[in-house]
Amino acid sequence: MGGGYKSSISTLIIFISTIILYILSTNAEFTPSDNYLIDCGSPQTTILDDGRTFKSDAQSVPFLSTEENILAGSTSLSGNISLPLYKTARIFNTESVYKFLVFRPGRHFLRLYFHPLPHQEYNLTSSVFTVKTDDGLVLLHDFSTSQSSGMLKEYLINVTSDEFSLIFSPLKKSIAFVNAIEFVSAPNELVPDTATIVSPPGVFTGVSGYDLQVVHRVNVGGPMITPKNDTLSRTWMSDDHGYMVFPKGDKVVSVDPSVVNYPVGGATRLIAPDRVYSSAASMADSGVSVPNFNLTWEMKVDPGFDYLIRLHFCDIVSASLNSLYFNVYVNGFSAVSGLDLSTLTSDLAMAYYKDFVVNASMVLNGVIRVQVGPSDMESMTPNAILNGLEIMKMSSSVGSLDGLFSSGKSSHDGSHRLTMTIIEAIGVAIGAIMLLVLVFSIIRRKNKARGWDEGGNSFTSWFLPRNASYCSSLLSSKSKSKNAYSSVFFSKVGLGRSFSFNELRDATKNFDESAVIGVGGFGKVYIGEIEEGKKLAIKRGNPRSSQGINEFQTEIELLSKLRHRHLVSLIGYCDENNEMILVYEYMANGPLRDHLYGSKPALPTLTWRQRLEISIGAARGLHYLHTGGSSQGIIHRDVKTTNILLDDNFIAKVSDFGLSKTGPALDQTHVSTAVKGSFGYLDPEYFRRQQLTEKSDVYSFGVVLFEILCARPALDPTLPREQVNLAEWAMQKQRKGIIETIVDPTIAKTISSESLIKYVEAAEKCLAEYGVDRPSMGDVLWNLEFSLQLQDASLQLDHPQEDDETCKGKMISKNEVSDVSVLVNDDSGVVIGSPLFSKMEDIQGR
Template sequence: MGGIHKLPASSLALLFIISYFLSTINARFTPSDNYLIDCGSPQNTILDDGRTFKSDPQSVSFLSTDENIFATSDSIPENEKLHLYRTARIFDSESVYKFLVFQPGRHFLRLYFYPLHHPSYNLTTAVFTVKTDNLVFLHDFSAREKTASHFKEYLVNVTSDDFSLVFSPLKKSFAFVNGIEFVSAPDELVPNSATVVSPPGVFNGISDYDFQVLHRINVGGPMVSPKNDTLSRTWMSDSHGYMMFPKGDKLVSVDPSTITYPVGGATPLIAPNQVYSSAASMEDSGVSNSNFNLTWEMKVDSGFSYLIRLHFCDIVSTSLNSLYFNVYVNGMIGVSGLDLASLTSNLAVPYYNDFVMNASAISNGLIRVQVGPSDLESPIPNAILNGLEIMKMTNSAGSLDGVFSSRTNSGGVSHTTTILEATGVAVGAIALLALIITLIRSKNKAKGWNPDQNSSRSWFLPINASYCSTLLSGKSKSKIGYSSVFSTMTGLGRPFTFNELRDATKNFDESAVIGVGGFGKVYIGEIEQGTKLAIKRGNPRSSQGINEFQTEIQLLSKLRHRHLVSLIGYCDENTEMILVYEYMANGPLRDHIYGSTLPSLTWRQRLEISIGAARGLHYLHTGGSSQGIIHRDVKTTNILLDENLVAKVSDFGLSKTGPSLDQTHVSTAVKGSFGYLDPEYFRRQQLTEKSDVYSFGVVLFEILCARPALDPSLPREQVNLAEWAMAKQRKGVIEMIVDPKIVKSICSGSLLKYVEAAEKCLAEYGVDRPSMGDVLWNLEFALQLQDASLQLDSPEEDDNCHAKTKTDASEKSKKVDEINNHSDVSVLINDDSGVVVGSPLFSKIEDFEGR
């Protein structure tokens, strides 16, 4: 494998010697602290990698317990051959391993659990917590499956001269452990800063966090065992059965000895050369393969941020500066136009990149890593990945398993003390809230206000009451910089005074009205330093308004998603019921496709907006609650666009919780907007998620054809857009009703896939309609087909993706067919819509058609 620059033989030899010498030094890591315990074993255990785990009698000096309860078995399942799983120590009460720390700093903590048989203890029923003085590793952990082992690995920053590992059984239960490793690790493993994926930026202070290693992957190669790793780590192959890693077209590997570590960059301690000597890449078959990303999906725990480390080594190129590719994390750009040659100055030189994915950007418990060709010119579109690590970061509670904090109590942790402290905080918060309400009532009574007449409690206080236990006594600062007595943990945002909102809207001037509905009016308001807000002022005399406000605040206090509107605050004074959202600069989608003087959206913009709205609805149906949420009023006026034309679904006043597991539908009165209403729901009054799917199908045709869902001014057969579009589709002439402003820019493959998605949404019976996840997949495919067609066009054809000649059209058809044939690995839902707390949201709701 060569490069462009040639060096004399003597220089190459010297460079090789220096590199080899440095690699050898870096590979030599002798841990200052090295505690290896085979719990419950009567004798030492030597593993295949040469490490010796001490027997339980030799390790008892580290353990503060008088109990000696062991479990032993020689018949563990064939796929669990590791010797450490053959014995276990059992604890009936809280027990502590205490290790002396000779050199504070980073340490690996590795725990082994396997529920062996014991005549008196059923280890599958054990429930216990594992923690240290200031960190929770496992909370109420249980190994319920008899044939499954559990390996937990942590990277902990130890700052004291000792380390206490506490096993705390749940009341009337017990704890157990099969093996423990507590070993020094190089501090260089954890950087101090990394690239934040969403929102883009730099994350500083990573070294202050502790981590749990969830995934460590050798991409394109076999498993790397501790025997072949510089720090006794295990790197799983990405072909391993229980992991969901869609593969690339081609796996590449070279002799590990050809890997040359750089000076001042990656070292064998970061990853062994077996990781860098294998990779997944795109097949060298020409530009037809340029329309997909190599994709890996990993399951993670929601509610945590993650450190993501990607390993690269160019073992596929034959010359420098011939490989450019993009890196994506959860659909968001991590690196654009990555050029390994410019970073390493040679081929087969390791390089790694660290990213932080905030908890708010993770949805559905998945992290998706993708690499794909860059827009920069390359001889052959290609992308590679050699290795991948996903590490969970401690949360604000100092925990790696939920929001359960750990408090020191005589060298251990008192579960009772923690409960009492939490209870005290909750009681204090409730008392504070009661005092605030009493003061407000006293002040209002002094003004002559009778709380029993038209009280705002009729709509707001019962909802607030459910959050009392989470209120804090301190002040918090909202996203837009306001102080609030209420913690943002309530999900209700900042409490605005009526005077603030009256001033912001110039006394609710009619010229500030930007929307009207059954609830009342929506105003644009401007407050401190020019911040614009959308202010929804309800009519307390309208039963519809009160019900919709209650529904909206209950949902928005729980939902956070990039493609859903989010609540900024509220006003709860006198008879007022006001909700405040962040203003969305580009207003409703409908204004951008017809009925206004705004510039027309391009086809690609319309696809991206459709995809964004689909993501929002998909989250509602699958991630909004355990039963899912049905929007019930999907239409183009309820899809709003921010300053970057990012689509967000709004207006949840009619939304309903979906059916439970033992139900097929929710029986409810029919509500929604004519033209979008699911005919099956209208006939049977049985609501399902598929009712939203039908409405979204109408939206898709509305976007494509740039006309209202209902237009009584048109001939009878054209009044209903859904019926008219379906009739044209059955005749194979759908192009006749496409918006003339974009019809020439749509390639045939993209149009067919888009219309196919819309047509399936409008199936007569809900059971025949796709899920929103399937709709999203098809829209993503339509976008990729459109992009692929544009890439295949010559520069003079950029504005028209149809070929100018029959020959060109034929060639392009072949290319699209090739892309279709690769859809199993190349077209994956690119859902970058992670949960975003306080994301920019809302604006105009110009719904003049009512419900």
């Protein structure tokens, strides 16, 4: 009894301690050890409406270490200035210093207020000066302001000594001034040590060692937040100040701030106040079937610096968990793919933030662009949100936050930052681009002279850089015909027949909207008929849209060299009238998914044998990609049931190679690349480490196998939480030995137990947590072939009188097919005229 009593007391203590820690983490109470608020040039103390008291620097003599040539200017506030701090200023005509004692070194807020007041003797609007710290950190270099409104410069300085000095140095024959200064301790946890590098993907360490300047702080979807409503006296601008690029696409969502929760060990009210997390921007028309836009914010920044970007999220739009998945992009690069706030926070309306580092080389034209857009999830209602946004400039390697200047501050670790090297590289890149532009200009002039560019660029010119090996020989061609260039080009890359634009226009009834069978970022896909009813799938690119062009180009390059019975292939192309059109054979039975679930009206149920044959066909196509597609192999990167297509005989072919990547070289184990694919099928190891291997396709194919077996989506948020993710749910059932309980009931009784065991064994191995533990695609193929033979053997035992044709072959042993490539090659003849095509989906941000 005594032991039980002690155990209960210990449990109670732990419970109470947890509550106390939670309260402390969410109350956002913070008392700064250093709290210097100075109203410069004021003859008296100034109290703001938020309750803060600013002392006069005239009354606080120790702050100013310079006594000579210090003048005070004052005036009444103008109509557009409301902050009392801008009413006075301290003016310096020689180098002057403010000095502060530091009771606790660490991260400090430094806020400098500037407003050029009128003065009888000095013209503050023409002043030029530099502001730096005593250890050489340049805050402002040759700074001047003529703004009629006040200007606030805010910094997060990493103070390492027990004294901090702020030095104002006017340019020769000029002056310096400042209206007010804040030097206040900040919570050290405000700036964690690590962040996510956007490109190339990775982890940035040592953030806490950098000095920062707050360039933008935005309350997305909500009103401006003043220091009165922020524990750390921060100002959050509203995003209606011209940050949002397409405001009509923005739908503001808000809840009562009391609804917001804070996780233990995560975001707190010190990171951002309730009012940031209680409002958000979401997609205005997120219910459309094919969303074609991202919510976009653009902010001007100084080039030549790295930036720390902090994004704030709080799911205040969802009615249930695991119903919101979206992507995040920074300057066109994928920052997060398939962000699931429910999994990260385990609850709705839970505050969350994430930090990113953007390299100076990514900041083009002095703009940082942040975008959120719907994830490629067919079972979800597309939506995306953002609650708050902060952009902070990181000090350069020469100790500066304004230009590439230094006064002796020691450089940071150069492992992450080589600012000058980057700038030099940019210079080289610009030179190379100019050279390319010159080359293209010459080529275009030659093409135009030969009649190849009438009415705009030809289809082939879109891909000139990537196909330079072909084009170099083409440019020397002496053919004078209008289509000579494209004819030679396509004959070399193997794109098949050359269609005239009129042929395809007639086939689609002038590209009638009723003929559209798919829409993507590149344009639309039409069904057409030519030559006595032969059906085609016609993919018409849009040369005025850059979205999807890279993926479109990747598909062309792959299809020009890949030929296999179980891969999509091309019939031909059109290269007239500034068009970019590829032509595929229309596939009567469409995507595999439509035959498993979700089709309206419902299609006839596939038999177990048909499903096995389709699985085997798809496995053969992927095995060919991994082993025979190129010397290094090709990784598909978007294996799913909508990309496995069926012809009129239900032969399966793999399609949509827009995201495919060449595999690693012989001396490498993986390809480092941004995460792309479809959520629910993504290899978790690839998602975590951003290291792509062939085993990433194997994982996705494992999800497809269970999708085929269970006839349900890879993700279904309408189901109970433990059933939402098919892969996790199926693995749970398999571990409990009751996998048969989730098999598609329409075929459950027709599957032999031996066939089911072998099939599930193949799928289970595909879903191993680590790639090294997963089988190769060849091994998966063998297991599926074996599962089919087991099913046929069972059928023969049940119906011994049946014709052998019903079972299509005898049982084979593993030894007989140990060379899987031989087995595949028996069924992989080159079929130029039998490509497959699926309905194309919007691929923006995928």
